[in-house]
Amino acid sequence: MSSIGAWLDETRADDRRRRLLVAGGVVFGLAFAWVHWLGFVAGGAVVALPQPSIRRGVLAGLGFGLLSALAFGGWIATAGVLDTYLTMEQVLVVSVVIPPACALFGSLVRGLR
Amino acid sequence: MVGATATPLRGYLDRFAPFSGSVWDTVGDDLPEQVESPYGSATLRYDGDGVPHVQADSEEALYFAAGYAQGADRLFQMDLQRRQMRGRLSAIVGDRALPSDRFHVKMDFAGAAAASWDLVRDTESGRLTAAFAAGVNRHLDRPLPQEFDLLEYRPEPWQPVDTLLASIQIAWGLTGSFRTLRKETIAAEMGTETAETLLPDRLDHDATILDHSGDTAENAGTTPSTGRRRIDPELTRWVSTFESPPDVGSNSWVVSGDHTRSGSPIVANDPHLTLMAPPVWYEMHLEGPETHTRGVTFPGIPFVVIGENESGAWGLTNAGADTIDFYEYETEDGRYRYGDEFREFDEEDRMIEVADGRDREITVRKTVHGPVLGTESDGDELRSQVAVSWVGLTATRTSEAILELGRSDGIADVRDALRRFDLPTQNFVYADRDGNTLYRVTGKVPVRQTDGDPVPGNRVFDGSSREGEWPGFVPYGESTWDGFVPYEEMPHVVDPDYIGTANQRIIDDADYPYYFAEAYSTPFRGIRLWNRLDGRVESDRPVTREFMRDLQRDTHDERAAMFVPTMIDEGADAVDGATADLLEDLEGWEYRMDRRSRAALVFARFLPHYRDVVFRSRLAEGLDSRRDPEEYYGNDWVLITLPPDSPWFPDGRSAAIAEALDRTAAELEENGWETFGDYNTTAIDHPFDREWLNYPRYATDGSAASLNNFRTESDVGSSWRQLCPMDKSRGPSRGAFPGGNDGSPFSDHYADQLQQWADGEYKPIPLATPDTTAVRFTEGDE
Numbered sequence: 001m002s003s004i005g006a007w008l009d010e011t012r013a014d015d016r017r018r019r020l021l022v023a024g025g026v027v028f029g030l031a032f033a034w035v036h037w038l039g040f041v042a043g044g045a046v047v048a049l050p051q052p053s054i055r056r057g058v059l060a061g062l063g064f065g066l067l068s069a070l071a072f073g074g075w076i077a078t079a080g081v082l083d084t085y086l087t088m089e090q091v092l093v094v095s096v097v098i099p100p101a102c103a104l105f106g107s108l109v110r111g112l113r
Numbered sequence: 114m115v116g117a118t119a120t121p122l123r124g125y126l127d128r129f130a131p132f133s134g135s136v137w138d139t140v141g142d143d144l145p146e147q148v149e150s151p152y153g154s155a156t157l158r159y160d161g162d163g164v165p166h167v168q169a170d171s172e173e174a175l176y177f178a179a180g181y182a183q184g185a186d187r188l189f190q191m192d193l194q195r196r197q198m199r200g201r202l203s204a205i206v207g208d209r210a211l212p213s214d215r216f217h218v219k220m221d222f223a224g225a226a227a228a229s230w231d232l233v234r235d236t237e238s239g240r241l242t243a244a245f246a247a248g249v250n251r252h253l254d255r256p257l258p259q260e261f262d263l264l265e266y267r268p269e270p271w272q273p274v275d276t277l278l279a280s281i282q283i284a285w286g287l288t289g290s291f292r293t294l295r296k297e298t299i300a301a302e303m304g305t306e307t308a309e310t311l312l313p314d315r316l317d318h319d320a321t322i323l324d325h326s327g328d329t330a331e332n333a334g335t336t337p338s339t340g341r342r343r344i345d346p347e348l349t350r351w352v353s354t355f356e357s358p359p360d361v362g363s364n365s366w367v368v369s370g371d372h373t374r375s376g377s378p379i380v381a382n383d384p385h386l387t388l389m390a391p392p393v394w395y396e397m398h399l400e401g402p403e404t405h406t407r408g409v410t411f412p413g414i415p416f417v418v419i420g421e422n423e424s425g426a427w428g429l430t431n432a433g434a435d436t437i438d439f440y441e442y443e444t445e446d447g448r449y450r451y452g453d454e455f456r457e458f459d460e461e462d463r464m465i466e467v468a469d470g471r472d473r474e475i476t477v478r479k480t481v482h483g484p485v486l487g488t489e490s491d492g493d494e495l496r497s498q499v500a501v502s503w504v505g506l507t508a509t510r511t512s513e514a515i516l517e518l519g520r521s522d523g524i525a526d527v528r529d530a531l532r533r534f535d536l537p538t539q540n541f542v543y544a545d546r547d548g549n550t551l552y553r554v555t556g557k558v559p560v561r562q563t564d565g566d567p568v569p570g571n572r573v574f575d576g577s578s579r580e581g582e583w584p585g586f587v588p589y590g591e592s593t594w595d596g597f598v599p600y601e602e603m604p605h606v607v608d609p610d611y612i613g614t615a616n617q618r619i620i621d622d623a624d625y626p627y628y629f630a631e632a633y634s635t636p637f638r639g640i641r642l643w644n645r646l647d648g649r650v651e652s653d654r655p656v657t658r659e660f661m662r663d664l665q666r667d668t669h670d671e672r673a674a675m676f677v678p679t680m681i682d683e684g685a686d687a688v689d690g691a692t693a694d695l696l697e698d699l700e701g702w703e704y705r706m707d708r709r710s711r712a713a714l715v716f717a718r719f720l721p722h723y724r725d726v727v728f729r730s731r732l733a734e735g736l737d738s739r740r741d742p743e744e745y746y747g748n749d750w751v752l753i754t755l756p757p758d759s760p761w762f763p764d765g766r767s768a769a770i771a772e773a774l775d776r777t778a779a780e781l782e783e784n785g786w787e788t789f790g791d792y793n794t795t796a797i798d799h800p801f802d803r804e805w806l807n808y809p810r811y812a813t814d815g816s817a818a819s820l821n822n823f824r825t826e827s828d829v830g831s832s833w834r835q836l837c838p839m840d841k842s843r844g845p846s847r848g849a850f851p852g853g854n855d856g857s858p859f860s861d862h863y864a865d866q867l868q869q870w871a872d873g874e875y876k877p878i879p880l881a882t883p884d885t886t887a888v889r890f891t892e893g894d895e
Contacts, residue, residue, distance in 0.1 A: 030132075037130030072131035079141040081859045087805040091136060091263075094129040102130075 005113060011050045018050040022060065029064060029103070030071060037102060040068055044103030048110040061107020065100030072099070128262045136263065138256035140859045144185055146886075148251060149893030152177040152244050157888040163854040163862025166398040166882040169890070175401035176241040176415045178890050180248025183395060184271070186855045187412040188249070189258040190391055191279070192268040193800065194413065198222045198278045203473075204466035205264045211473065214465045216355045219477055220484050222285070224589045225506045226278035232508040232591055234273075238416075238516045242273040245415035258857060260801065271413075279413035280512060284505045284537040286386075287431050291356050292631060293439055294344045294499070297573055299745055301343040303735040310761075311728075311747040314571055314632050315618065317754075320639040322540065322552070322612065323604055323620045342441070342573070345497030346739035347488040353744060361386055361829060362616035362634050363430035364665070364820055366646060367542040369550045369610050374655040375840035378544030381661050382419055382428020385822045386832040390799040390808045390864070391856035394833050396848075399519070400882065406519035407880050409833050409850075416515040419833065421846055423880060424522045425545030426837030430614045434538035434558045435631040436504040438583070440482045440576030450577040451481055458485065482576055483588040500576060502583055504557050507592040509535035514555075524549040524607075531555055532600050540614040546839050552612045553605035554619065558598045559583040560627060569628040598627050611650055613642040615820070635750040637671035637818035658838045662847070665834055666873045667820040673704040673716045676753040680719070680770055683757075687771035691778045695719070706816040708790030717789060717816060718780055721826075723773035724752055727761050749818065789814075793825050795871055797852065808852055808864045811871035821873065834870075835878065845879035 011017045029043015047064045048057035072095065076085045085092060128135050144157075155169035155178040165182035169175035183191065196202050200218035202210035233239040249271040261267060292312065300308035319325060363384040370376045386393050394409035399417065408420015419429055442449035448457055459479040466472050478485040480500045487498030510533040517530035523545045531541060531553055538556035543549075561568050561581040574581035584596025604619050606612060617639030619629065645664055649656055677699050684696055695715045702712035724746055732742035746752075757766040786792045790812030799806035815821035815830065823830035834849040851870045855862040869876065 033130070034132045036133050037126045039133070040130070068131065075132070076140065079859070080861070081140055084805050084858050089804060091129055094125060095131050095134065098126065098130045102126075 008049060008113065012052045018052075021050045022047045026064060026067065030068060033068060033099070037098065040065060040099045040102035041106035043068065044106030045109040046106075047103075048107035051110060054111050057110030058104065058107045061103045061105075061110075062100055064107075065103030068099035068103065069096050124265060128265070134262075135257070136259040139259060139857050142256050142859075144888050147889050147891060148181065150174055150177050150890040151247065151892075151894045153890075153892050155890040156886050157182055157890070158883050158885060159887050160883045162396075162850070162866060162876060163860065164396045164398065165854075166400070168400045168882060170402065172237075172241060172401050172403055173244040174890065175399055175404060177244040177248040178888075179397060179399055179415055180245035180271075181251055181888070181890070182248075182397065183245075183412055184249035184252035186857075187391060187395055188252055188268065188856075189260040190856050191249070191271065191275075191413040193260075194282055195271075195275050195278060198226075198282050200463075200465060203470075204468055205266050207468045208470045211465065211467065212351060212354065215473075215475055216352065216486070218463050218465060218475060219486055220501070220506075221477055221479070221589065222281050222505075223274075223278060225508075226274050226281055228508040228589050228591065229277045229281075229510075229512075230274040233277075233510060233512055236513055238512045239273065241516065242276050242415055242512065245276065246271045246273045259859075263801070276413055276415065277512065279411055281505050283411050284511075285503075286357055287361065287537045287539075288434070288436050288505070289356050289503060290437060290631075291349065291352050291439075293437075293571060293573060294349050295353070295745060296571075297342065298344050298349060298740070299736070302737060303732075307735070310755075310759075311745060311751060312632070313751065315622070316633070316636060316750050318617070318636045318640065318750075320636045320643050321618045321620055322614050322639070323606065324624060325639075325643050343737070344499075345488050346737050348486065348497045348499075349744075350739075350741065351488060352486055358387060358827065358829060361431060362638070362822075363428075364613070364615045364638060364642065364822070365428040365430045365540060365542045366613035366642060366661075366664075367428075367544050367550050367552070367609070367611065368646070368650075368656045368661070369544070369608065370548045370839075371610055372650050372656050373838075373840075374657045375838065375842070376548075377546070377838065377840035378548060378550050379656065379658060379661050379839065380426040380428055380542060380544045380837045381665055381835070382430070382542065383665055383822065383831040383834040384419065384429065385830055388795070388797045388828045388830050388832060388851050390797050390806060390852055392832065392850065392852040392854075394850070396833075396850060396854050396878075398880065398882065400880075404516075404519050405880060407878060408835070414512075414515075416512065417519050418515055419835065420519075421835075421837050421878075421880065422519055422521065423546075425524070425527065425543055425549075425839070426835070426846065427518060427527070427541060427543040428835065429539040429541055429555075431616050431634075432538040432540050432554050432556070432619060433616055433630050433633045434554065434556065434619075435570045435629065436536065436538055436556065436558060438482075438502045438559070438561065438570045438581055439573045440480070440500040440502070440581070441498075441573055442480065442500070443577040449480055452577075452579050456481070479588070480576065482583075499573060502559075502586065502588065504536045504559070504586075506588040507586060507590060509557075511535050523547060524551055527551065528553070528607075535594075540616075540619070542612065542614065544837075544839055548839070550608050550610075550612075551606070552609050552614075554603045556603075557594055558603070558627070558629060559586065560596055560598060562596065567628065569631075571631040598629070602626070604629075611646055611656075613639070613646050615639040615642050635748050635818070637749070638820055638822070640671050641667065641669050641820060658836060658843065658847075661836050661838075662875065665820060665831075665836065666814070668706040668713075668814045668816070669820070670704050670706050670713075670716070670816050670818045672720065672749050672753055672816075672818045673702070673706075677702065677704065677716060679753075679766075680774075683767035684770040684774055687767045688774050691782065692771070692774045695774055695778055695781075706789060706793070706819050706821075707814050708788065708793060708812045710789050711787065713789035713816075714781070714786055714792055715777060717792065718786075719773055719777045720749065720752075722776040722780070723769065724749075726769045726773045726776070727752060727755070731761065731763075793823065795823075795851075795867065796825055796828055797867070798828070806858055808867055811868055813871040814873065831870075834875065836875065845877045845881075847875035848878040849873075849875050
């Protein structure tokens with residue numbers, strides 16, 4: 001446990017490692033979210049953990065969530081059904097809210113250490 | 114309970130989360146390139162309109178693949194309709210569907226479907242229906258249509274008997290009518306004369322399908338019905354919700370080669386059914402060793418119902434024959450009298466599952482005549498009841514007939530197939546490549562008997578006294594058909610020069626030996642159809658495919674032709690200002706219901722206001738206050754032929770016209786409508802009525818009374834148009850489809866043909882298959 005903690009401390013102090021971990025977290029989170037919504041939670045957690053402060057961790061999680069929502073919109077547009085998606089009322093709203101909400105929840109893990 | 118195992122939050126995440134949510138799993142979902150089939154190899158190809166083209170080396174493989182295609186494109190629609198007919202809607206949508214479930218469970222349509230399945234199970238159509246079901250069920254393990262996710266349930270496997278249930282649903286929608294009950298109600302509460310005025314059994318015209326130039330004097334009704342008892346308002350209100358929608362109808366005509374430019378016959382058909390999203394029809398092209406046919410079918414039915422094969426083409430319109438009767442009984446100690454004895458009701462308790470609510474137990478009760486429909490109060494206590502005999506409640510062989518039509522090789526095969534077309538009663542028109550033409554009414558029509566004598570079926574019978582019996586009829590079993598109009602004596606013409614059907618009276622009663630129909634539809638379209646066909650044939654210009662297309666798109670409204678002169682004459686002195694301007698708009702109008710016409714808008718909106726002005730107040734006064742007067746309005750023929758001195762005009766007809774015009778002017782002003790197209794737009798909606806599921810709105814032409822048929826207020830209209838010349842030298846047959854063939858809103862083919870349909874345009878519908886293969890079926894038992 002202490003070794004993980006030490007590794008996190010080192011990462012938080014190293015901009016390059018932190019960015020790499022965030023980028024990896026985004027990729028991991030989106031890949032995981034492709035098959036399960038827990039991917040948004042996990043992605044939010046991974047991008048939040050290396051942040052130097054809880055506040056930045058929460059912001060990073062939120063950012064991942066918003067990025068995920070945008071990525072989903074892009075995927076929908078690529079599939080040629082953006083017009084339909086934009087008329088989907090409550091379903092649209094729920095689908096937009098889920099990624100940032102889940103990622104925000106995941107980012108709270110930053111508060112543990 | 115459906116969906117109860119998941120917490121609400123988890124349910125939302127599982128269904129709506131981006132990427133993984135189940136509502137998204139049909140986005141960009143392509144069918145697998147290869148599918149194993151226990152019935153052998155086949156290919157499934159889709160054309161640019163999303164129409165499946167199936168080819169196979171065996172008939173079983175063909176229909177397995179057809180089932181696979183329907184399952185891919187319409188699985189939710191099929192399941193929803195199956196649930197409706199089985200009385201299982203409440204299990205997914207809650208107690209708002211209880212009235213529907215109660216009706217369908219009490220009618221026991223599922224029992225009737227089971228009887229039909231018992232009859233056809235071992236026939237060719239039974240085997241192919243089983244193969245079709247197996248193909249549908251290949252989709253149970255694939256991504257499901259999003260409606261299943263929205264309602265949080267999974268479909269059960271499609272059974273062959275569900276196919277027969279689908280055909281019963283269609284037949285009920287075309288022939289299930291409670292008109293008899295409504296008419297007796299009016300007679301009991303307002304008098305026989307009023308009942309005869311509002312609901313005449315015969316309309317005085319001579320545009321009959323057979324012998325249409327006959328003497329109108331022969332068109333009077335046969336035996337007016339006699340009101341004997343008031344029907345419980347709750348009962349009539351409940352059951353009338355589930356009967357055949359008002360004014361469902363269709364057009365069809367066939368012109369023989371004697372009158373066409375090509376020298377070959379041309380067949381045209383456009384059935385007017387409920388327009389919905391996805392459409393009531395499913396278009397497909399099937400090519401196997403014995404079958405090569407293209408056309409439309411109802412989702413859940415394997416065989417092409419209306420279409421064409423290599424030998425000929427056929428179309429259907431509703432015949433309006435009376436295939437339903439009602440019976441009342443003397444009861445005692447929970448038993449009913451039948452002749453000299455008291456019998457126990459055949460009773461069975463059924464449970465209706467209700468989502469998010471208390472499940473309900475209801476008792477299905479039957480007599481020797483059929484199921485009993487009764488009103489239930491809060492305590493489920495019966496207050497009023499009638500038993501129903503309907504041809505669709507016995508075992509029928511229509512599926513065999515439909516299969517054989519697709520396989521037919523000319524008129525002889527078709528005539529043989531129609532012997533097994535037990536229901537519904539339809540006007541069937543046909544032409545083949547050899548130049549033969551045919552008109553025949555399909556189905557079985559009971560010859561009711563009281564004390565051994567034939568009687569008309571336009572009244573509620575005393576079931577205890579054995580009135581109105583149907584000899585040989587066995588509800589939920591196999592009937593002998595001995596007591597029905599013989600096949601040879603059903604109205605028909607072999608090789609007619611030309612003939613047109615538009616749901617009008619088929620034949621004058623004086624010219625036919627049997628009681629055939631309680632009432633037929635209004636003849637407006639029939640009159641126009643005969644006028645144009647007669648005029649063309651009598652001219653020196655032969656009939657062409659262009660003429661046929663023009664006829665199918667004809668927007669002439671005979672109601673307007675009959676009544677607008679009266680409106681102008683009688684309304685002119687009674688109105689002023691903006692209302693008077695409406696009459697000016699009507700001056701010089703040629704009665705075409707075209708989207709750019711101002712006059713068409715004025716007339717289209719005047720008519721419902723006039724109907725209200727004439728009928729509402731007097732009916733509201735005369736009927737039980739619990740009844741909805743609108744359900745008892747006379748039809749448009751009755752409305753516009755009421756004489757000026759009719760008691761329905763207490764202040765004179767001109768005053769009624771003026772009031773209706775005033776209301777029309779106010780309505781047009783309020784809504785900002787300038788032309789007919791501002792009002793007459795498609796309003797074709799999905800059962801969920803959600804923006805992304807409903808079809809887009811397009812202005813279109815046509816009215817309830819024009820051949821180009823569209824009714825924006827009831828979402829009924831030309832649900833499929835086909836023009837089939839037997840001479841293909843100038844191109845293939847053509848068709849038009851009001852929507853898209855794929856039921857997924859994420860599909861390019863969800864509504865892709867709607868605009869073309871609304872604009873009266875057609876597409877080629879050849880018996881040809883595109884090159885690109887979507888799915889290859891290989892021998893195997895997955």
